[in-house]
Amino acid sequence: MMGSRARIVSLLLAFLFARAAERIAAAAPAGSRHLTKDERWMNQRLDHFSPTDHRQFKQRYFEFLDYHRAPGGPVFLRICGESACDGIPNDYLAVLAKKFGAAVVTPEHRYYGKSSPFKQLTTENLRFLSSKQALFDLAVFRQYYQESLNARYNRSGFDNPWFVIGISYSGALSAWFRLKFPHLTCGSLASSGVVLAVYNYTDFDKQVGESAGPECKAVLQEITKLVDEQLRLDSHSVKALFGAQTLKNDGDFLFFLADAAAITFQYGNPDALCPQLIKAKKNRKNLVEAYAQFVKDFYIKKMETPPSSYDREYLKQTTPDDSGSRLWWFQVCSEVAYFQVAPKNDSVRSARINTKYHLDLCRNVFGEGVYPDVFMTNLYYGGTGIAASKIVFTNGSQDPWRHASKQKSSKDMPSYLMKCRNCGHGTDLRGCPQWPFRTEGPGNRRLVVVPLGKIVKRFGCPGVSLCREILRT
Numbered sequence: 384m385m386g387s388r389a390r391i392v393s394l395l396l397a398f399l400f401a402r403a404a405e406r407i408a409a410a411a412p413a414g415s416r417h418l419t420k421d422e423r424w425m426n427q428r429l430d431h432f433s434p435t436d437h438r439q440f441k442q443r444y445f446e447f448l449d450y451h452r453a454p455g456g457p458v459f460l461r462i463c464g465e466s467a468c469d470g471i472p473n474d475y476l477a478v479l480a481k482k483f484g485a486a487v488v489t490p491e492h493r494y495y496g497k498s499s500p501f502k503q504l505t506t507e508n509l510r511f512l513s514s515k516q517a518l519f520d521l522a523v524f525r526q527y528y529q530e531s532l533n534a535r536y537n538r539s540g541f542d543n544p545w546f547v548i549g550i551s552y553s554g555a556l557s558a559w560f561r562l563k564f565p566h567l568t569c570g571s572l573a574s575s576g577v578v579l580a581v582y583n584y585t586d587f588d589k590q591v592g593e594s595a596g597p598e599c600k601a602v603l604q605e606i607t608k609l610v611d612e613q614l615r616l617d618s619h620s621v622k623a624l625f626g627a628q629t630l631k632n633d634g635d636f637l638f639f640l641a642d643a644a645a646i647t648f649q650y651g652n653p654d655a656l657c658p659q660l661i662k663a664k665k666n667r668k669n670l671v672e673a674y675a676q677f678v679k680d681f682y683i684k685k686m687e688t689p690p691s692s693y694d695r696e697y698l699k700q701t702t703p704d705d706s707g708s709r710l711w712w713f714q715v716c717s718e719v720a721y722f723q724v725a726p727k728n729d730s731v732r733s734a735r736i737n738t739k740y741h742l743d744l745c746r747n748v749f750g751e752g753v754y755p756d757v758f759m760t761n762l763y764y765g766g767t768g769i770a771a772s773k774i775v776f777t778n779g780s781q782d783p784w785r786h787a788s789k790q791k792s793s794k795d796m797p798s799y800l801m802k803c804r805n806c807g808h809g810t811d812l813r814g815c816p817q818w819p820f821r822t823e824g825p826g827n828r829r830l831v832v833v834p835l836g837k838i839v840k841r842f843g844c845p846g847v848s849l850c851r852e853i854l855r856t
């Protein structure tokens with residue numbers, strides 16, 4: 384891979400950039416998790432694709448103008464993804480905004496948080512929840528906000544340079560926005576942007592094994608085997624051991640256990656898991672108990688993940704909640720799948736987490752007929768063959784999601800792999816590790832500087848001179 388056009392940004396190289404990045408002053412009040420939490424609202428169209436349905440809903444958004452080099456400075460459109468969005472996070476993007484004199488604006492994704500068009504999230508009411516509608520929302524928001532800036536500065540027809548940024552699903556949206564609305568932005572950053580819809584996403588589990596390393600992986604596999612056995616003998620006790628007795632469905636329980644490990648690597652925390660498991664193994668301790676301790680202390684308590692978010696009975700509830708789990712499952716079950724199934728050989732997770740498990744969940748929670756048409760999704764966006772320009776792709780080396788991101792650099796779309804033992808999901812903006820949340824992770828300040836600095840060598844944003852400045856770091 385070294386020989387390919389994909390860049391491998393090793394920690395060593397990152398270190399060289401670290402010093403330059405140190406000079407960038409901290410952005411927002413030290414320690415504050417958000418740049419702002421002041422809510423603003425706009426009217427958004429419910430169905431962008433119907434010529435006759437003109438209904439609207441209230442979409443929440445946030446703006447932060449303290450660093451804006453008025454009136455012509457750039458605007459960073461930071462896309463909020465699959466959860467409630469209650470402010471603009473104070474992460475590495477804040478540092479960049481200050482450096483480039485950028486305004487930062489963030490609309491909440493339709494249906495999530497307070498931007499739900501409906502009080503009841505029945506399957507019928509969820510039919511306007513899709514990435515395609517969300518992209519159109521972003522375009523409408525972009526115009527609306529540009530006009531509000533113009534009104535503020537008493538001018539009309541002016542366009543600030545807009546740069547779009549997102550992580551994970553919103554990273555995919557960021558790339559897709561540039562694909563579908565290239566005239567509305569001069570470039571985008573797709574951090575861990577999962578642009579490829581994958582039906583049987585076996586590489587996810589495979590990456591979990593690789594990120595764990597051989598020793599830790601072997602222990603995790605042994606635990607999976609033991610739990611599978613104990614589930615058959617006495618499912619109540621083993622679920623109770625993990626504080627997850629509410630999960631009636633064994634598949635939901637096994638998926639919860641698999642995800643506890645996966646997400647730990649996804650967010651760059653191998654040290655919270657592997658050393659203690661390896662130690663338990665060496666000392667011949669009860670491995671299931673050791674894992675249960677980790678799941679309860681770290682995953683449930685510290686990472687604040689309630690087992691209920693894996694419970695299909697809970698997912699059936701149609702009242703909106705802050706987690707948005709039902710909503711994301713709907714997007715999974717209707718558009719993108721990413722079914723994290725066990726590979727046939729050598730899986731870390733239980734073999735019972737298979738395609739059937741996921742399809743059953745979709746059917747059970749949303750009813751017959753809801754099915755992820757990944758073929759159509761990839762037909763619409765192009766998957767890893769996305770034919771766009773001026774998009775930077777970044778991946779974390781330990782992140783199980785990276786296999787759904789763009790594989791290789793191409794002429795107008797450089798991609799970067801940030802390689803370190805705890806480089807996770809969205810690591811360039813969030814640091815490594817990124818949990819607990821840190822406003823100035825050691826990784827984050829180095830890493831994004833590299834792609835954004837390089838990108839300007841390959842392309843500017845013709846006709847938008849300020850945008851060149853955004854990219855030059």
Ligand SMILES: *[C@@H]1O[C@H](CO)[C@@H](O)[C@H](O)[C@H]1NC(C)=O
Pocket residue numbers: 537
């Ligand atoms: C806005 O511009 C118009 C036309 O140039 C001018 O007449 C008006 O006084 C300006 N208003 C403000 C608030 O600056």
Ligand SMILES: *[C@@H]1O[C@H](CO)[C@@H](O)[C@H](O)[C@H]1NC(C)=O
Pocket residue numbers: 582583738
């Ligand atoms: C996914 O895996 C299932 C079970 O192994 C298989 O039947 C199905 O054909 C696979 N589907 C795709 C699209 O790869």
Ligand SMILES: *[C@@H]1O[C@H](CO)[C@@H](O)[C@H](O)[C@H]1NC(C)=O
Pocket residue numbers: 728729
């Ligand atoms: C299954 O995985 C093991 C361990 O990684 C490997 O040694 C073996 O070759 C694999 N078997 C097949 C059929 O791929």
Ligand SMILES: CC(=O)N[C@H]1CO[C@H](CO)[C@@H](O)[C@@H]1O
Pocket residue numbers: 389390776777778785786787788789790791792798799800801
């Ligand atoms: C090139 C790059 O940086 N992106 C990586 C994203 O993940 C894929 C899949 O593992 C890698 O092949 C890419 O190198």
